[in-house]
Amino acid sequence: MSKSFVLRAGERGHDVIYSDGSASSYVAGHPGSHISRESSFNFHQYQDGRPGFGTVRVFGDEVFNGAGCGYNMHPHHNFIICAFVLEGELTHINTAGRGMVDQLRQGDYYVFSAGSGGKHCELSISPENMNAIYLWLMPGQLYLPPSYHRAHFDIRTRRNRIVQLVGDADSALPVAQDLRVSRLVTDRAGRFTYTPRTPEHGVYVFVAEGGATVNGAVLARRDSMGITGAGALALDVPDSSDIFFVETAMLDDARIRAWEKAHGADLLD
């Protein structure tokens, strides 16, 4: 049986973290620099909505405001962290492997598996603000060897079809999890079908730009929707749209189940 929820853009957890005051060791930049973050799912104490979806624990729509703004060097374990740069430029300093300094621009994305331990620093050093989608995933195992992969989604040559960015498809970045991330950028209206690996896999659809009607649900810019048990999704998409699909195994998670029970939602049951 198909189950779903719709999360409107304005219903997401919202927070603004300034580079001065109590968060100054965490957030980089001159006084006045700030990170604004819209969280679809858990961002620990900053968000009290749905705590996750399948293996996804964070889905953050973040803007680094002001030159030099970002996150100072900080540690991670275990989580698989992905970033998809929508606007601006992201300088990413990462200790995985021999370590690297990466610069990501529109269309670039990375998959950083923190595994047994890694540190990273993320900065917007150009004058423009940086907007990226951040995805945090539960790994398949604890303490995997840390890894970092990056790629580019060429918006000019890959329009009007659903392209897998992360997962098991040709040229997709690998991930140690039962998960796929795909993206659809349109410059003309059309009907598209997204078919998950099995009907039991959940699909989280996020409209970065434009809009979409997904199995009858009308989504506007930055609205999103989670669906399980639906099989193929039918999408009607207007021109100039940019849509992300996160397909994930649905874990039976006590924390998510408790939240759903408390909020009268029953995606898992």
Added chain:
Amino acid sequence: METPLTRWLCLGCGFSYDEALGLPEHGLPPGTRWADVPDDWVCPDCGTPKGQFEMVEMGYSEGGADLARIA
């Protein structure tokens, strides 16, 4: 029957707490149950409060448990 030992993941940074291993350097000997970790304890890596850890049923990758012991 004794309750199986559990593993917990910090939702702020991914640091894992394993009851079997404890955190001896932070005063929690191996075998310390999550329930016996003080309520005001925070993640040693990122300061996230205890309540923002999630129990996980996950195995270690090869050699991972040895690395976790010295994390």
